[in-house]
Amino acid sequence: MIKKFLFCSMIALLTATTAFSQSKSKETTQLEDPDNLASQYFSQVMGVAADATSNVKLYKFIYEWIGTPYRFGGNTKKGIDCSAFTKAIYDKVFNTTILRNSRDIFSMVDPLSKEELKQGDLVFFKFKSRSISHVGIYLGDNRFAHASSSRGVVISNLNEPYYSRGFYKGGRIMESFRKEFEIE
Template sequence: MNKDKPETTVTGNTLEEKLGITSKEIKQSKLYSFIDEWYGAPYKYGGCLKSGVDCSCFTDLLYESVYDRKTARSSGDIFKECDKISNENLKEGDLVFFITNGKSISHVGIYLKNDKFVHASSSKGVIISDLKEAYYKKTFYSAGRLKHTS
C-alpha cells in the first residue's frame, strides 16, 4: 500500500469504514469514484489541480463532474448560492460551511453520510472528516443545498 495515497477505492473497506456503511449503501457511485480519484491530493490555496487544490475549487470540480453544476470560486460565494438547511436534513452532496478564520465563511466541504464530509483540508489535502470532530464542531457555520437553477 502506498503510504502517500491512502487506499480509498469505492468498493474497498477503507472508504466504507470511514463512512460507516456497506458497499450496498453506496447509491451515488459517481460521487465516490470522484472522491477516490482525488483522495490525498495536496492542498494549495487557489489551486485547481490534482497537484494542489483548495476547498472551493475541489467543491466546484466535484459538482461539475458528479452533478453537472458549476459553483462559485470562493466558499463564501458558494454559500450565497445555497438554501440553508438543518443538519438533520443533510443528504449526500449537500454542502457544509465553516468559519475557520474567526470572521467569515472560509471553508466548504461536501456532505457524505453519517456526519462525514469530504473536503480539501489546508493541512492534509483532500480527506474525509467527521463533523463531530472537535475542530469542525467548533468552526461549523451552516449546511446548505445549492438552489435549483432553471
C-alpha cells in the first residue's frame, strides 16, 4: 500500500514538474517574441490592453527606436531628428513616402484638431517660433512618439504643459499625396 502511494505521489510530482516546465518555456518564448514585447511595453506606457493595440508593426518600430539619441539632421540609430523619425515610420510602417522637413510634411496633410486625431496621424508643434518646428506620430490616448531634442526617441503626452503649449495642429496625409505616391 505504501509503495503504491509513493509511486502515485512520484507520478503526480513528475506530471506537475513537466507541466510547470512547459508553462515556463511557453512564457519565456512569449517574452522573447518582439511583437509581444512591443505590445507589453505599449500596454504599460499607454495603459491599453496588449490585444487592443491595432498596429503592432507601428509599436514594434517605435519600440526598436526608443532611446535613440537626438541628432539634428540625423537619420540612423546613432542619432535621429523628429522629421527623419517620422519619415522612417511612414516609410517602414505605412509604405508611404513623406517629405523630410516638418514644415514640408505639414504641406502634405489635411489639418486636424486634437479631438480628430487617430492612430498614425501626425502632430505638429511650434516651439519658440512662428513656424512649425517639431513633428511626431499620434498613437492614441493623447500619446505620441517623436524624437525629442532633449531625450531622443520617446513617447510623450499631448497634455503635458510643454507639448500642450506648443501644439499647433494634427494632420492626416492628403488623398492627393496618397495617390501620387501610390498609397493604399
